[in-house]
Every structure is written in structure tokens, then in C-alpha cells.
Amino acid sequence: MSRPYRSALYIPGSKVRALDKARGLPVDVILFDLEDAVAPDEKITARDTLAEELGKGGYGNRLRVVRINGLDTQWGEADARAADAMACDAVLLPKVNGVADVDALARLTGKPIWAMMETPLGVLNAAEIAAHPQIEGVVLGTNDLAKDLNTRHRADREPLITSLQLCLLAARAHGVVAVDGVYNAFKDEEGFKVECEQGRDMGFDGKTLIHPAQVAAANAAFAPTAAEIDLAERQIAAFAEAEAAGKGVAVVDGKIVENLHIVTARATLAKAKAIAALEAE
Ligand SMILES: CC(C)(COP(=O)(O)OP(=O)(O)OC[C@H]1O[C@@H](n2cnc3c(N)ncnc32)[C@H](O)[C@@H]1OP(=O)(O)O)[C@@H](O)C(=O)NCCC(=O)NCCSC(=O)C[C@H](O)C(=O)O
Numbered sequence: 001m002s003r004p005y006r007s008a009l010y011i012p013g014s015k016v017r018a019l020d021k022a023r024g025l026p027v028d029v030i031l032f033d034l035e036d037a038v039a040p041d042e043k044i045t046a047r048d049t050l051a052e053e054l055g056k057g058g059y060g061n062r063l064r065v066v067r068i069n070g071l072d073t074q075w076g077e078a079d080a081r082a083a084d085a086m087a088c089d090a091v092l093l094p095k096v097n098g099v100a101d102v103d104a105l106a107r108l109t110g111k112p113i114w115a116m117m118e119t120p121l122g123v124l125n126a127a128e129i130a131a132h133p134q135i136e137g138v139v140l141g142t143n144d145l146a147k148d149l150n151t152r153h154r155a156d157r158e159p160l161i162t163s164l165q166l167c168l169l170a171a172r173a174h175g176v177v178a179v180d181g182v183y184n185a186f187k188d189e190e191g192f193k194v195e196c197e198q199g200r201d202m203g204f205d206g207k208t209l210i211h212p213a214q215v216a217a218a219n220a221a222f223a224p225t226a227a228e229i230d231l232a233e234r235q236i237a238a239f240a241e242a243e244a245a246g247k248g249v250a251v252v253d254g255k256i257v258e259n260l261h262i263v264t265a266r267a268t269l270a271k272a273k274a275i276a277a278l279e280a281e
Pocket residue numbers: 009010011012017018019021022033036037116118140141142143144145181182186210211212
């Protein structure tokens with residue numbers, strides 16, 4: 001893993017104070033928002049403010065992603081052209097329904113594209129969206145999805161599980177990043193931790209956030225633990241020893257270790273290394 005995606009914080013493009021505060025926050029990804037966090041009468045000034053703040057720099061090594069308005073809105077096309085010229089790493093397109101939406105944005109920017117998966121059609125077309133050559137990440141928009149599906153909020157997110165898994169399957173099939181949706185009750189630390197752990201256990205790379213108070217818990221939940229790092233190192237060593245002895249299988253802590261477990265163990269160590277590199281900045 002070349003970089004971690006544990007925490008992806010939305011920041012309204014209209015809020016200069018928050019844009020500045022983000023320069024000092026230990027997040028892995030910043031989602032600079034021009035869409036739902038910005039009121040209609042602030043859309044155009046937010047676009048200019050964001051261009052200026054990104055131009056000033058100071059966001060370090062964090063991935064800078066600009067969420068534009070949909071291309072079917074009055075602001076979308078100008079946002080896309082402006083984002084193409086901004087000092088950012090990728091453009092996030094909301095409410096993607098199918099690959100044609102991604103193609104439309106690809107005609108306006110050569111930057112990597114991330115797609116919000118937050119409509120029923122988008123979820124059903126997740127595989128073709130994730131397969132687009134410019135797509136580098138998918139982000140779950142669980143608020144919009146819950147609205148469109150008419151689901152009730154449940155702590156276990158059972159009504160959303162199929163959608164989450166379809167998007168994750170698409171992302172993994174096509175080798176792109178997958179980031180889980182937001183947890184709206186930003187003062188509920190325990191509920192947030194539980195939802196982070198659920199997303200992590202499902203396989204997401206990280207979680208989208210709405211408030212700085214959520215950063216530390218997301219970073220902790222999506223990082224390998226000391227015990228996982230220790231196990232990965234012991235599995236790699238034991239497997240190397242077994243191979244040297246002409247065996248294809250090792251045993252660690254009473255469990256077999258085969259080549260496929262070594263792939264996971266190496267990925268765990270690579271993720272820990274990528275986190276350490278980002279945090280050393
Ligand atoms: C939720 C908030 C409106 C709360 O704001 P506020 O009451 O100002 O919070 P605090 O007073 O606790 O703020 C403390 C300090 O932290 C800064 N701050 C707050 N939020 C952010 C942020 N997101 N990024 C950076 N900094 C932030 C404040 O400026 C304070 O700083 P200081 O004054 O220096 O102490 C607010 O948090 C907020 O607006 N959050 C973002 C909301 C948002 O982006 N929503 C859209 C994305 S969610 C979504 O659309 C998901 C998806 O599409 C879906 O469908 O699910």
C-alpha cells in the first residue's frame with residue numbers, strides 16, 4: 001500500500017476557518033466539498049475560496065480530493081473545470097449512476113476520479129464504474145443511499161449491507177480504494193467506533209468523516225494493531241523457514257500459514273509502513 005486511507009474528512013469549501021484548521025489535522029485524505037456542505041448561494045464563492053486555499057498549500061502529504069457538484073447541476077461543469085486547475089490530487093463526483101457519468105467528467109479533467117456511490121443505480125452499476133480507467137476510488141454516500149432506499153437508520157446498518165458489499169466487491173475486483181460512509185452523530189464516540197470497526201471488518205480502507213473529533217478513532221480502527229503486525233512478522237518468518245525446509249505450509253499459533261496468508265501478512269506490514277511514513281511528515 002503506497003498510502004493509507006483510514007480517515008477522509010469532508011470540509012465545506014465555503015468555510016475558510018475549517019479549511020485552515022485541516023492543515024494541522026492528522027487525516028489521511030481531505031475531501032474538499034463544493035456539493036452538499038455548501039449552500040446554493042455560496043457555491044461560486046466557495047469554488048474561488050477553495051482554489052485559493054489549495055493554492056496556498058500546507059496540506060502536506062495528505063491526499064487532496066475535491067468533491068464537485070453533479071454535472072447535471074448549474075455548477076457542476078464549472079466546478080469540474082476549476083478543480084482540474086486546482087492543486088488537488090483527484091476529483092470526487094457525487095451521485096454517480098453509471099459509467100456515462102464518469103465519462104462525462106473525464107472529458108473535463110485528466111485528474112484521477114473518485115465516485116460517490118450513493119444512488120440505487122450507482123450501486124447496481126458499481127462494477128462498471130470501478131472499472132473505468134480514470135477511477136481510483138469509490139466513496140459510500142450512505143445518507144443519500146438511505147434516503148433513496150427508504151431505509152430506516154439502524155445501528156447495525158443491516159438495511160445497507162448489500163449495497164456496501166456490492167460497492168466493496170466492485171472496488172476490490174478493479175483494484176481501487178473503497179471508503180465507507182459518514183457517521184452523522186459526531187459526538188457519539190462509542191457508536192462511531194463500532195461503525196468504524198464494522199466497515200474495517202467488511203474490508204473498507206477507511207471511513208469518511210464530518211468532524212475533526214472523529215479523526216483519531218478512524219485512524220486507530222483502520223490501522224493494523226501491534227498484535228497484527230507481530231503476527232504478520234512471525235507468519236512471514238515461519239513460512240520462510242518452512243519453505244527453506246522444502247515445505248509449503250507453516251504453523252503459527254496453532255493455525256496453518258500458506259502462501260495466501262503471506263500475501264495478507266505483507267499487506268499488513270506495507271500498510272503499517274505507509275502509515276508511519278505519512279505520520280513522520
Ligand atoms: C457538523 C459541523 C457543522 C459542526 O460544526 P461546528 O459546530 O462548527 O463544530 P465545532 O464547533 O465542534 O468545531 C470545532 C472546530 O473544528 C472545526 N471544524 C468543524 N468541522 C470541521 C471539518 N469538517 N473540517 C475541518 N475543521 C472543522 C471548526 O471550524 C472549529 O475550529 P476552531 O474554530 O478553529 O476551533 C461541521 O463539523 C461541518 O460542517 N462538518 C462537515 C459537514 C459536511 O461536510 N457535510 C457534507 C459531507 S457528508 C455527505 O455529504 C456524505 C454523503 O454525500 C452522503 O450522502 O452520505
